[in-house]
Amino acid sequence: MSAPAAAPLRDLSVEETARRVAAGETTAAEVLEAALSRTAEVEPEIGAYLEIWADEARERAARIDARIAAGESVGPLAGVPIALKDNLSLEGHAVTCASKILEGYVAPYTATAVERLLAAGAVPVGRTNMDEFAMGSSCENSSVQLTRNPWDLSRVPGGSSGGPAAAVAAGSVPLSFGSDTGGSIRQPAALSGIVGFKPTYGRVSRYGLVAFASSTDQIGPLARNVRDAALGYAVIAGPDARDSTCADRPVEDPLAGIEDGIRGLKVGSFKEVDASGLAPANARCWHESLERLAGAGAEIVEVSVSSLEAAIAVYYVIATSEASANLARFDGIRYGRRASGANSLGATYVQSRSEGFGAEVKRRIMLGTFALSSGYYDAYYGRARAVLETMRRELDAAFTKCDLLVSPTSPTGAFRIGERAADPLAMYLSDIYTTPASLVGLPALALPAGFDDEGLPLSLQITGRPFAEPEVFRAGRAFEAAGDWRVAPTFKNRPNPGGGVSSP
Amino acid sequence: MALTIEEVRKIASLARLRFAPEEDGRFAAQLGQIVDYIDQLQAFAGSDEPDRSAGLPEGADTIVPGLPRERFLANAPEERDGFLVVAEVKASEAEGS
Numbered sequence: 001m002s003a004p005a006a007a008p009l010r011d012l013s014v015e016e017t018a019r020r021v022a023a024g025e026t027t028a029a030e031v032l033e034a035a036l037s038r039t040a041e042v043e044p045e046i047g048a049y050l051e052i053w054a055d056e057a058r059e060r061a062a063r064i065d066a067r068i069a070a071g072e073s074v075g076p077l078a079g080v081p082i083a084l085k086d087n088l089s090l091e092g093h094a095v096t097c098a099s100k101i102l103e104g105y106v107a108p109y110t111a112t113a114v115e116r117l118l119a120a121g122a123v124p125v126g127r128t129n130m131d132e133f134a135m136g137s138s139c140e141n142s143s144v145q146l147t148r149n150p151w152d153l154s155r156v157p158g159g160s161s162g163g164p165a166a167a168v169a170a171g172s173v174p175l176s177f178g179s180d181t182g183g184s185i186r187q188p189a190a191l192s193g194i195v196g197f198k199p200t201y202g203r204v205s206r207y208g209l210v211a212f213a214s215s216t217d218q219i220g221p222l223a224r225n226v227r228d229a230a231l232g233y234a235v236i237a238g239p240d241a242r243d244s245t246c247a248d249r250p251v252e253d254p255l256a257g258i259e260d261g262i263r264g265l266k267v268g269s270f271k272e273v274d275a276s277g278l279a280p281a282n283a284r285c286w287h288e289s290l291e292r293l294a295g296a297g298a299e300i301v302e303v304s305v306s307s308l309e310a311a312i313a314v315y316y317v318i319a320t321s322e323a324s325a326n327l328a329r330f331d332g333i334r335y336g337r338r339a340s341g342a343n344s345l346g347a348t349y350v351q352s353r354s355e356g357f358g359a360e361v362k363r364r365i366m367l368g369t370f371a372l373s374s375g376y377y378d379a380y381y382g383r384a385r386a387v388l389e390t391m392r393r394e395l396d397a398a399f400t401k402c403d404l405l406v407s408p409t410s411p412t413g414a415f416r417i418g419e420r421a422a423d424p425l426a427m428y429l430s431d432i433y434t435t436p437a438s439l440v441g442l443p444a445l446a447l448p449a450g451f452d453d454e455g456l457p458l459s460l461q462i463t464g465r466p467f468a469e470p471e472v473f474r475a476g477r478a479f480e481a482a483g484d485w486r487v488a489p490t491f492k493n494r495p496n497p498g499g500g501v502s503s504p
Numbered sequence: 505m506a507l508t509i510e511e512v513r514k515i516a517s518l519a520r521l522r523f524a525p526e527e528d529g530r531f532a533a534q535l536g537q538i539v540d541y542i543d544q545l546q547a548f549a550g551s552d553e554p555d556r557s558a559g560l561p562e563g564a565d566t567i568v569p570g571l572p573r574e575r576f577l578a579n580a581p582e583e584r585d586g587f588l589v590v591a592e593v594k595a596s597e598a599e600g601s
Contacts, residue, residue, distance in 0.1 A: 108575045310548045317542055324519060331520065333590055338581035344594040349520045362521055366512070366535060369519040371542075380542065386550025393551060424534055425541055 009034040014080050014174050014228035018121065021079035024068060028061035028079030032123055035081035039125065039172040045494065047147045048157075048167040050086050051094060052126040057081070060123050075120030077235060082117060083167040083176040086127045087134060088219065089208035090114050097210050098142035099132045101356025102336045111208020112243070113177065113219045113236040120235045125173060128163025132358045133327065134184050134212045136160050137430040140421050141360040148417070150489035151193055151456055155414040158188030164222050165192040169489050175232050176222045181212045182315050183409075183434025185220045186446035186461060190409035193448050193457030193489060195229045195476070196222045200466045201441030202247040204233075205240030211326040213319035214245075216438040226447060226480045230254040230473040237469075247467070254473040262478040263297030265471070268402030271304040276432070278411060281452040286408050289449045289460045289479070293406065296478045303398040303405065307391040308436060312428055314391065315435040317371045317384035324368030330356065363424060392440050404475050405463040407433045409446040413456035437463045445476045449483070455490060507536045 009017070009031050020026045036054055043049060064079050084090065087097045089107035096102040110118075117124070131141035139147045139162025147162045149155040150170040157166040161178025165188035168176050178185045180198035189196025197220045204219045211217060221232030237251045269290055278286060294300050332338035332352025339351030357365070371380035398405060411432055420427045437444035442463050449460035460479065464472040512532045516523060523531055573586060582589040 105579055108571055108579065307548055310545060313542045313545045316538070317545070328520070332581060334576075334588060335579035336581070342591055344591050346520075346594075348591050350522050353520050354522045357521070362523075363531070363534060363538075365519050365521065366515050366531065367538060370515050370535070370539070373515065373518060380545070383545045383550060384542075385553060387545055387548045389551040389553045390549050425537055428538075428541075 010038050010171055010174070012174070013225060014077065014223060014231055017080050017174065018076055018078045021064070021121075022068060022074055028064040028068075028121075028123060029058065031079045032057055032061040032081055032125070035125060035173055038170075039167075042150070042170040042172055045148060045153055045491070046150060046166050046170045046172075047145050048128050048163045048170065048172065049083070049126045050096070050098065050129055050144055050163070053093070053124060057123050057125045064121055064123070075122075075235070076231060077117065077175075078121035080122050080175060081125045081173045082122045083126055083128045083164055083173045084114065084124055085130050085161050085164050085176070085178040087130060087179055087210040088114055088127075088177060089210075090124065090127075093127065095127065095210065096144075097133045098130045098144050099356065099358065099361070100143045100337060101330045101352070105336050107208070109208060111219075112205035112240045114208065116236050116238075117177070122175075122235075128167050128176065130163055130178070131160035131184075131360070133210070133323070133361050134160040134179055134181055135323070135360050135364050137183070137187055137427050138415070138417075138420065139163065139166075139188070140417065141358060143358050146417065149192060149414045150491060152414060152454075152490065152492040153495065154493040155416050155456070156191065158191030158410070158414065160184040161188045161196075161222065165189055165194060165196065168192070168194050168222050168224060174224060175228055177219060177232070177236070178222055179209055179212070179217055179219050180434075180438065181217050182319055182438045183431045185222060186409050186434050186444060186459075187430060189222050189446045190457070190459030190461075191414040194222055194224055195226055195448070196220065196446045197229045197233055198437065198444050199233060199237060199469060200247075200443045202245050203237050203251075203443070203467065203469065205238075205243040205246045207240055207242040207246075213322035214326060215322060216319065216441070226445070226473060226476040227255065227258060229445070230258060230477075233469065233473075249467070252470050254470045257470060258474050258477045260474055261297060262293065262475045265298050265404060265475065266301050266402040267293050267298040267475070268301050268303035268398055268405045270308060270405065270407050271302050272306075272308050273407055276411065278408065279452070282408060282412065282458060285450040285452070285458045289406070292482045293475075293479060296482045298475070298478075301402050303401055305391065305394040305398055305436070307387060307394050310387050311391065311435040311439065312432055314384045314388050315431065315439055316367065316428055317380050318388065318439065320364040320368030321371045321381050322368070324365045324372065327357075327361070327365055332356070360424065388439055391436060395436065395440050395442070399465050403464075403468075403471060407461050407463075408449075409433055409459035409461040413452045413454070413458055433461055437461075442466060443469050443472050445472050447476050447480060449479075455492070507532045507539065
């Protein structure tokens with residue numbers, strides 16, 4: 001063993017953790033205990049986890065240590081504790097999408113992405129909270145519990161991957177995995193002051209991810225820094241015969257040229273951002289971000305995508321239409337919750353669904369059913385597809401003028417718990433900058449860019465051409481390296497001041 | 505676009521959902537507000553989608569084992585002798601009303 005390192009194990013990067021475990025400088029068991037101890041410390045205040053698999057994680061860590069002791073090679077995530085969103089299947093474990101309708105459901109198989117994480121040596125410590133069926137931007141739509149933002153406990157962590165984001169931000173684990181359908185990795189990463197990445201559509205297999213909107217769902221990593229997010233992405237990416245939308249092309253190593261900088265790259269900034277009414281602190285951060293990119297050697301060019309304004313409307317028609325079809329399978333017959341007392345098959349469907357789904361899920365199923373219904377299909381679903389095609393062409397045209405596109409990730413920092421809960425439309429508008437990359441299937445990285453006047457994290461989004469993940473990570477790393485970052489969250493506004501959590 | 509309570513009930517029936525009478529009005533108001541917002545789509549230029557089906561992967565049509573019956577049934581709300589137990593299908597109620 002080498003001399004004890006100055007930094008606590010839980011503060012190490014994913015890369016350094018795996019390196020030390022593989023080299024025998026520490027053990028997977030020690031790393032796990034540090035993560036479990038931190039988790040026990042922060043969970044009472046944060047509420048990121050729906051279930052913690054401590055015993056199983058200890059067994060898994062012990063097996064990794066035994067393999068290392070036997071001289072076997074372990075993967076690039078050797079001994080790295082990770083958290084999973086509650087819509088990713090791990091065989092034999094509950095997966096509920098934070099919904100009552102999936103109470104008691106146990107995954108009968110493992111998601112491809114999770115299989116790859118296990119093969120790489122990662123140690124899942126638990127499943128984490130989310131907006132029910134990934135529908136929401138605050139994690140308040142969970143049917144189970146609230147999750148609080150580690151920067152300010154009176155605020156939301158973002159959503160729908162609020163649990164995975166809060167777990168990383170609070171220092172419980174260095175890496176977590178969520179799903180992103182319209183911003184559900186990037187927006188909570190932004191609000192929680194961490195890095196989140198949505199891969200190109202088709203880059204990561206969706207096998208074993210509970211479907212929300214199949215044409216945009218992607219699994220991706222949340223981490224404390226860009227390199228760790230790139231490593232997490234690289235492990236889960238790649239072809240998979242079990243998902244026919246998964247691209248059959250090799251994965252370029254995103255870490256290979258990640259330190260090469262962005263000198264000479266053209267970065268497009270949306271003209272529309274300045275007219276969008278950002279608060280002064282957010283606008284300042286946005287302009288400083290552009291200056292930082294320019295300072296790192298990028299050439300900033302202005303681009304205009306007029307259909308950007310329609311992104312929310314397009315997204316909420318297409319995603320809810322797909323959701324209304326995907327969620328038809330939850331009917332109380334084959335799995336999940338079945339209403340008691342229904343005296344016919346039809347009544348079983350209606351009662352099980354009406355009791356099992358929460359308000360936001362019902363709202364979206366209703367909206368999607370409406371958009372697909374006879375008499376409205378052309379005006380809504382058909383129209384949304386047509387405007388999406390315009391958006392795709394405008395974005396294609398923008399990429400002839402630049403290599404990457406940047407925007408804020410979220411129009412605001414973290415909002416207060418309850419602030420938007422009664423106004424679904426206000427909540428939907430949180431997704432203005434994240435939905436275009438989802439709709440068009442582009443890779444997009446959210447990363448810390450500064451703070452607003454209340455000390456809440458703000459975020460920059462970097463979007464690339466399809467399958468240009470290495471370029472996106474390289475730009476993200478250059479931006480990160482040019483900044484002066486404070487990454488420890490503040491745990492402000494404790495309901496119980498003097499309570500036990502220390503900032504990491 | 506205001507949605508009437510009758511329209512909300514019709515959509516709910518298509519979606520196999522039912523709302524309490526006091527919820528109908530709230531859903532009608534919220535959905536109406538969202539549909540108003542979505543109506544802005546009419547003001548944006550649309551484009552014809554090209555046929556993107558060419559080049560989609562065609563997997564070999566090979567038979568692979570499915571989920572073993574017992575593992576599937578482990579999640580069933582009610583099972584008997586290896587089958588799912590469901591309520592009787594009555595024509596009048598199978599529509600979900």
